[in-house]
Amino acid sequence: MILEKQNTYRAAFKAAFPHTIPVLTGYLFIGIAFGVMFADKGYNFIWAGVMSLLVYAGSGQYLAVNFFDPSVSLLQVVFLTFMVNIRHIFYGLSLLDKFKVSGKKKPYMIFSLTDETYSLYFLTKTPPNVDEGKFLFAIALLDQSYWILGSIIGAVAGTLIPFDSTGIDFAMTALFIVIFVEQWLEKKNRFPAVVGVVTTIISLLVFGRENFVLPAMIAIMTVLLGKNRMDNKKGAKDNE
Amino acid sequence: MNNLPVSFQHSVIIIVLVAVTTFATRVIPFILFPSGKKVPKTVEQLGKVLPPAVIGMLVIYCLKSVSPLTYPFGLPELIAGLLVVILHVLKRNNLLSIGVGTVVYMVLVQTVFA
Numbered sequence: 001m002i003l004e005k006q007n008t009y010r011a012a013f014k015a016a017f018p019h020t021i022p023v024l025t026g027y028l029f030i031g032i033a034f035g036v037m038f039a040d041k042g043y044n045f046i047w048a049g050v051m052s053l054l055v056y057a058g059s060g061q062y063l064a065v066n067f068f069d070p071s072v073s074l075l076q077v078v079f080l081t082f083m084v085n086i087r088h089i090f091y092g093l094s095l096l097d098k099f100k101v102s103g104k105k106k107p108y109m110i111f112s113l114t115d116e117t118y119s120l121y122f123l124t125k126t127p128p129n130v131d132e133g134k135f136l137f138a139i140a141l142l143d144q145s146y147w148i149l150g151s152i153i154g155a156v157a158g159t160l161i162p163f164d165s166t167g168i169d170f171a172m173t174a175l176f177i178v179i180f181v182e183q184w185l186e187k188k189n190r191f192p193a194v195v196g197v198v199t200t201i202i203s204l205l206v207f208g209r210e211n212f213v214l215p216a217m218i219a220i221m222t223v224l225l226g227k228n229r230m231d232n233k234k235g236a237k238d239n240e
Numbered sequence: 241m242n243n244l245p246v247s248f249q250h251s252v253i254i255i256v257l258v259a260v261t262t263f264a265t266r267v268i269p270f271i272l273f274p275s276g277k278k279v280p281k282t283v284e285q286l287g288k289v290l291p292p293a294v295i296g297m298l299v300i301y302c303l304k305s306v307s308p309l310t311y312p313f314g315l316p317e318l319i320a321g322l323l324v325v326i327l328h329v330l331k332r333n334n335l336l337s338i339g340v341g342t343v344v345y346m347v348l349v350q351t352v353f354a
Contacts, residue, residue, distance in 0.1 A: 022333075026335065029338050029342070042243045042245055047255075051255050054256075055255065055259045056262070057258075057262045059298065061258075064254070064258045067254050068254060069245055070246055074254070077257050077261075078261050081257070081261040082264070082265060085266075086265055087290070087294035088266045089266075089269055090291060091266070091291065092267070092270055093283060093284070093286075094287045096270065096275075099270070100275055110266050110267050110270055111263055164346075166346065166349055166350050167316075167342070167345045170317075170342045172302055173299065173303065173317070173321070174320070174321075174338040175334075175338055176298045176299045176302060177299055177321060177328070177337075178328050178338060180292075180296060181324075182328075182332075183292045189289070189291075189292035190292075191289075192289040192291075193296045196293030196294060196295065196297045197297070200296065200297040200301070201300055209304050212304070213297075213301065217297070220293045221286065224286060224293060228282070228286070
């Protein structure tokens with residue numbers, strides 16, 4: 001019985017691994033960048049590893065590096081973290097059904113819901129001979145292990161080999177550009193993608209660097225809901 | 241350990257707060273719509289179109305510190321960003337696009353536009 005169970009997990013990890021290779025490469029890179037930046041602030045690899053274990057958020061942890069400063073209040077920490085991660089709410093909304101198979105693993109599945117893991121869930125199909133709950137869990141766990149490994153490597157390298165890391169945070173920008181291009185090439189998501197870029201630029205110009213995220217989010221939701229309503233009306237008219 | 245920018249305790253509190261807040265953003269939908277409860281149609285539709293819009297927002301978010309009117313006029317970001325786009329359209333390889341883009345950006349800001 002135990003052997004059979006091990007085999008199933010083994011099969012799940014074996015089936016999941018090839019799908020996670022793009023995330024492996026991406027996470028090692030941006031994880032290393034996070035570790036280097038954190039080490040630059042004075043935090044060694046243990047701190048970086050613990051943070052990647054407990055928090056596990058790319059842009060969230062990049063942003064969080066700035067929180068380790070006497071000028072930043074704890075209220076700001078919570079508010080800014082919430083704002084930068086607020087998009088995750090919408091990821092969960094589209095996974096309500098899919099995670100029903102996860103059982104006891106569900107809390108971890110929710111905890112580990114990053115941009116990249118989320119996109120893998122929709123890019124990959126569970127092989128027929130593998131349990132879906134275990135397969136999704138394998139993707140989640142492998143992805144986080146890459147992230148922790150990357151941040152530890154980065155922190156060790158940043159402590160041992162002092163080098164000019166100026167500009168290494170561009171890895172995050174590059175990652176989002178890559179996800180953006182992937183979505184753009186899929187075509188169906190072009191309208192919301194353009195809305196996201198344009199409203200954010202306008203919001204940035206109007207409200208400035210410090211305050212533009214919340215207005216941008218509200219504007220994006222308003223435009224997309226408005227478009228939905230128009231489409232629904234149009235659909236209703238076409239049916240008449 | 242004594243060269244931390246803030247105290248040990250304060251550092252631990254920051255990490256815990258970031259962890260709890262991040263988890264909150266991920267768990268909210270599952271609390272609002274527990275298994276078996278019907279998701280409103282508007283929310284369902286919004287959930288489908290929001291991710292690409294948010295990624296677009298995040299690209300701009302990452303570039304918020306760029307000043308197009310003063311030296312170096314956002315040129316390092318523009319060059320490296322375009323390189324990422326071109327490489328990715330041609331090769332569709334995450335590591336290549338992110339790796340080359342980041343290294344080129346670092347060289348640009350540390351030497352060419354230093």
